[in-house]
Amino acid sequence: MDTSDLKKLSVRYHPSVEVGKTSGVRTCRRDSRIAIYIHIPFCATRCHFCTFAIVTGKSVTHDIMEDYLEALKKEMAHYAAILKEQRVRIETIQIGGGTPTILGTGQLQHLFDFVLETFDCSELHEIIVEGFPTTITKDKVEVLSRIDRLKLNIGIQTFNENNLADVGRRHSLTDAVSTVRLAKDANIKSVGVDIIFGLPGSTTDDVINDVKTISMLGVDHLALYPLWVYESTPVDRKIQRGALVRTRFDGLQQQMAAGQALLVANGYERYTAFHYTTSDAHQHQYGLWQMRAREWIGFGMAAMSYMNGEIVLNEKVLRRYIEKVRGGLVDTGSGQRFSSDEEMRFALQYGLRLRDYPTAQFRDAFGCDVQEVYGQELRYLSELGLITFDERQINLTPDGILQLGSIEKYITREIASIPSEHH
Ligand code: SF4
Structure with a gap:
């Protein structure tokens, strides 16, 4: 994959x-x-x-x-x-x-x-x-x-x-x-x-x-x-x-x-x-x-599922997808079981797309406060003017909405800092 x-x-x-x-x-x-x-x-x-x-x-x-x-x-x-x-x-x-x-x-x-x-x-x-x-x-x-x-x-x-x-x-x-x-x-x-x-x-x-x-x-x-x-x-x-x-x-x-x-x-x-x-x-x-990080099952070529703490991505080549399923293999792709850190980052990444991301949603799912676990990341994004947050909720600012792609990569540790757009 x-x-x-x-x-x-x-x-x-x-x-x-x-x-x-x-x-x-x-x-x-x-x-x-x-x-x-x-x-x-x-x-x-x-x-x-x-x-x-x-x-x-x-x-x-x-x-x-x-x-x-x-x-x-x-x-x-x-x-x-x-x-x-x-x-x-x-x-x-x-x-x-x-x-x-x-x-x-x-x-x-x-x-x-x-x-x-x-x-x-x-x-x-x-x-x-x-x-x-x-x-x-x-x-x-x-x-x-x-x-x-x-x-x-x-x-x-x-x-x-x-x-x-x-x-x-x-x-x-x-x-x-x-x-x-x-x-x-x-x-x-x-x-x-x-x-x-x-x-x-x-x-x-x-x-x-x-x-x-x-x-x-x-x-x-x-x-x-x-x-x-x-x-x-x-x-x-x-x-x-x-x-x-x-x-x-x-x-x-x-x-x-x-x-x-x-x-x-x-x-x-x-x-x-x-x-x-x-x-x-x-x-x-x-x-x-999905923004509430609830489970979903995806069907078809290249479809993605998030179930039971695991991400699965189906076969991405059309002919291979068809042939595999025809041959009796309905699970055509492969996946990854999340570590708890990955699953929490995944939930935060999705949750930020909500208009107001309630911190209680994170606490209910993982039994800990998002500020305790990712306080450093939240403060960094806040200092750049990309989010605001308090103990109840996290919100993207207008600039945060425009830079969501970079924020997501930062949350999932694909990049170590947000590239400068205008700050
Ligand atoms: S090619 Fe255009 S219409 Fe088709 S999925 Fe991509 S954006 Fe949508």
Whole structure:
């Protein structure tokens, strides 16, 4: 297993951890509660900033998607039986990717039928499905609208077509707007959108325009992220050779502040470092679940699980994943059992993404105070102006939100100090 893959996945929902070889068999605790992640690793093309584990282009055929779904169902069926036998309750499901809505209408319907029939979903709060504008058709929206407690999350990133084109996003402003309208008109109860600020060439006016458009469309949930530029991605290479200009830190500060202020003025409330809703009912419980360092099981190629003190990462090569599962090996990857220090750092890393990280959450989980164990780290981050903390809670400051990637690496000891942005 290549540990760099996990590092690349950091910030979105996946933490940076060092992974050593263990069997990768996932074990659950009887009568516990759990979240489920289902990975659909297909996209039409790769966006120039993307480091996710996906397959694109001509490799994405109907047949390979069928083969993948067969393997995925086999893996899920195996663990559904174990979860039922152990009376594990499922609280939230996220179907992510990749682009889940790239599946055909029938495949999508079949996947939902399978998941809802195979797992005990009697106490399920939500199923979140991620989608890409041009893949969300009227037929698919009808399928989605029939699923109870479904939340559709559409990756739009910006409504500025020039900025979209610069980072290889193959959809237009019209695609984005009409997709949100399609979902709202079909009466999908919760429609969310992802927006990235700080794209090369973006301005504060772009962010303001994006937030205005979101509000005008009646979007229920918004993820507002800065662009994370990862090494060796096409965006990084274009910046290195001067073809694109990276947004400066003060530009990021201004864009985020302007976006946040307008969101609040338009009735949105922030509930994590990056997420906003018009009401609590639209909060994405799946993200909160992970930020509270609760257990989840991931299914599919390169999916990650956190169960019983162990991190497991599934096989990351599509063909190998399919062949292994076909051959009867449902545990296709490997993992690492955490030491207590690693598990506490993992919990702190995730918890910082909450709007207010309650120190009681750490104490309840580990029986000790976070300030006692990691006081030195907290004071260092506070001196840099990246967090504030007292005995009740820890909060990222606006600069802390913008530098979360470095903070996470520091917490997990991947780096010894935070690189200077402007301090
Ligand atoms: S749509 Fe999402 S997963 Fe697919 S390439 Fe773009 S950023 Fe990556």
